[in-house]
Amino acid sequence: MTAVDAGRQPALTGASQPRRRGNPRRRGGWSGYLFVSGYTLLLLAFGVFPTLYAVYLAFTNNRGQFTGLNQFIKVVQDYRFAPAFQNIAIYLVMWLLLVVVLTVVVAVLLRGMVRPGLSAVFRFLYYIPGALAGVASVLVWLFMLDPAVSPVSGLLRAIGFDTFAEVLAPADLPVIFVLIAFWTGAGGWIIVMYGALNNISDEVLEAARVDGAGLWQTAWHIQIPMIRKWIVYMAILAFAAGTQLFVEPQLLQTASLGRVNPTWSPNQLAYVYAFQRGDFNGAAAISIFLLALGLICAGILVTRSGLFTADET
């Protein structure tokens, strides 16, 4: 369509061709390093070194001896490993679909069909659950999911659940966790997507309307491609957050007084290894598996969308 993409064309200033490596514009190079120095320090301290240490842990035992792949083999053979990864796979599919599709749809709707004042109210209301963390969610969902005391008990009974215990049947758990995770997480992403949509200049949208595009056509052909980077970013983080699922199963385990398997998700298993058995090496091995899973997805998304190329969208 129209080639109005801010920043798409690197401007030729005429004086010198910008070169990417060993550039003569040393000014840009040095300040670049300076600007990122603070962050890089923190990245090294709380990101890189711990991750490297965790990798080191995954290949050694607690006496410091090199164990090759034995830690990985050990955790794979744990009877809870396979079920946990099965659970997370089911969860991820549902979670990713729901979060990517619904947040973009809602953001588009709020941007395109609702007046700004009203849309601010909606965004505030959608965000409220995001402000409730951990313990708050435990209490709230303990009551929401219990047909005896829930405001939506009619709905629960209509689905066929008469007691809290029935709601927590193992087959229902992925859906419940997706619901809770969506409840707490979607609000923030809706804000981000909305903000991204808001950066698309009105001229573009005017042009589309004049050309006869309806809301959904505008969304599909113009808005979504323009916020592609944001969507990819959200997908990567949602996927990563999904692989690291911990809080929701843990809180439901507390709320249900133990009826939910304490190692439902692989991250919970990693915590059990680390903090119940003191086996930080095994925990690191499980974490590496999860990391690999997240990286594969991230890698695919990043390379196909060009998230890292700064000079083009």
Added chain:
Amino acid sequence: MTTPTVNARAGRRARPLVSRLAPAAAAVAILAALLIFFVLPAVWLLLAPSKTAGQLVADFPLSFGSFGQIGAAWKHLISYQDGVLFLWLRNSAVYSLGSLVLTLAVSVPAGYALALTPFRGRKLLLTTTLIVMIMPSAALVLPIFLELNLFGLIGTAWSIILPFSFFPFGVYLVYIYFATTLPRDVLAAARVDGCTEWQLFRLVALPLAKPVIGLVAFFSFVGNWNNFFLPYLVLPNSDQFPIQVGLNQLLSSTPSFNPVAGAGLNITSPELALAIIISTLPVLVLFLFSQRALVSGMLAGSTKE
């Protein structure tokens, strides 16, 4: 290109009523359903302190109890361990605000540089950041603990503030923002005019970045305010706990979750609900105040394409 006087709606008038209304109806349905989904549990939570524990179970879930009950719940809460609730709130404020300042000081320049300043290692930094964000925290807690101990920080507020200030999510937000919204030619023009990078950053980029700064500040504050696991693990004394860890302790003192707990502690579900509401207020208040910042504004038209 476009005639500014054309009425946007002119193009739509030609379409039949049904196809115009259908998306509207669907939109309303989606927005309304989601509204109920998000808000109903919060409404329940808001009403919970006005009822006793028994009423929470027996009465209509969305009924209002009494103001007297709210007062009683409040009394029970502040007498729990002699008002430790306020101490916890104060701790949360210190940790969150302290790391907010540090986060902004560090993340905004970094995101700017990653987006707009070519330098060697840019891609490496981005990739590393992404990898680190994906690494599950269970494996990182021990190394971070050992590191903090190495520098003698265990037991100080820095043991919380420094790790909190590492906010790769924020750096990415700033990076994407600058990469997609700041026009290259503005910067190029300014560079040609002889601006230093620092001037560019301060005079051109920062003013335009107010929306994303607001976004990063908000998410940083909220993320840190709600963070449970790091303080839980790293703080040795219960009077240093932030509110989230404190809430966890309250939970284990609630008979619903721990039947033998609370001989005389009087912490039941309504008190817990009240504590949760109190702990959430700062976040919601901040949200209200940062509404304008969170809705990123339009680009000041500095360029024409």
Added chain:
Amino acid sequence: MKLTRIPRLAITSVGAIAFLAGCASADATNTASSTDSTAFKPVTQDESATITVWADSTRLPAVQAYQKANPNAKLKIVTYDGSADGSTYLQTKVQLFDRTNEGWPDVVFAAPTDVTWASKPTGPKAIAFAAPLDQSLVPKQTLDNFAKGSLDPCQFNDHTYCLRNDIAQVVLWYNKTLMEKWGYSVPKTWQEYQALGEKVAKEHPGYLVGAVGDTNSHESYFWSSQCPAQELVKPDTLRVNLQDPKCTRMASLLDSLIAAKAISTQGFFSQGFDGSKVLMANGPSWYGQYLFKAAFKAPAGQITAAAPLAWDGESTAYTGNVGGGVWMVSAHSKNLKASTAIATWLTTSDANLAGAPTYPAYTPGAKAWLANPANKNYFATDVSSAFQTAADEVWTGWSNTRFSDATPWSSVVLPAITAGKTLTEMLPAWQEAITNQAKSVGYTVTTK
């Protein structure tokens, strides 16, 4: 070229495999290679050092009372969750402290499961967190005065590593008013209990004689039946045999009563549970105050307890135990004298125990507790004899393990019986769950 690449690849992979095969074992070992673990060497002592006490919110008042009664005692009090609800906070913190070699609390209130790891080093360079109290810290007389079997969860390597704060001996709770109204007599054996349950189901449907849906219901029933679900036959060998007649008899008893709807598959503590329909409950001594009074709000003077049920044909009655905390003294403590003093005061002094929230494990203290009217006047009759009898009848074959016994029960059995399965058919799955859990924390599991 393609042809040379294959042999090169083969060589490198064979080399890699050979290299990796020679790698060390992935298992975590906790003892130093020179096993000198029996000798407990205190660190340099300083009798004026401040001690750090970790207590949970419920025990905090007791610690504060000690401070008040001993103004010269230098205490730093820290509250934490007390290992409630399966929290592993203490274990985690101790592991981290072991790595940094500092920071341990001196006295902690914990759950019995904590003693299983605290009595051993957490890593090759660490020493066990808990100090062996029987080695010159607490006199033998004192230790002997704890209720029979109550210090068993503290015993490892022939040493006592903790003092029991309270016990939760299982007794037979019943609603005296209703029983008299309907002319029922209080059962003395499990067989009578079953008969009564079936009668109640016919004559007064809707009334319950028990519930199995709680996270620890199995301790009230299967432990009482002496079921070998986790019997430590050797230091690291666990006997798990749920097909033993002592298990199957309880399973079929419960199944018949569940089928008759005299026993609920819900938990007593589930939200909205109707306590007014509970005629009888086989449960711990703390049910009186915390279930009937606090949760069910049953009026005073209705509920009382009877001694545990026996099985027809067995001369001794055994019962279960559902809970009870422990106090541990840290082996790293710089002021063992003060630490032991407070731990002993908390678990043995009448001053503390008379007003304790739950039944003390220390027998003289329990007498003081029973003499305190506040602990008894809610009940219809004097519960002292029931409580005291039960305190000495707790079966010692249900061992304290490194894993929580609630997990297999709550996450495997309870969902299944909610879905309609019977306990008898779930016994194999339950056994497998316990076995898997046990193996994953290093036990050898046997059925003999």
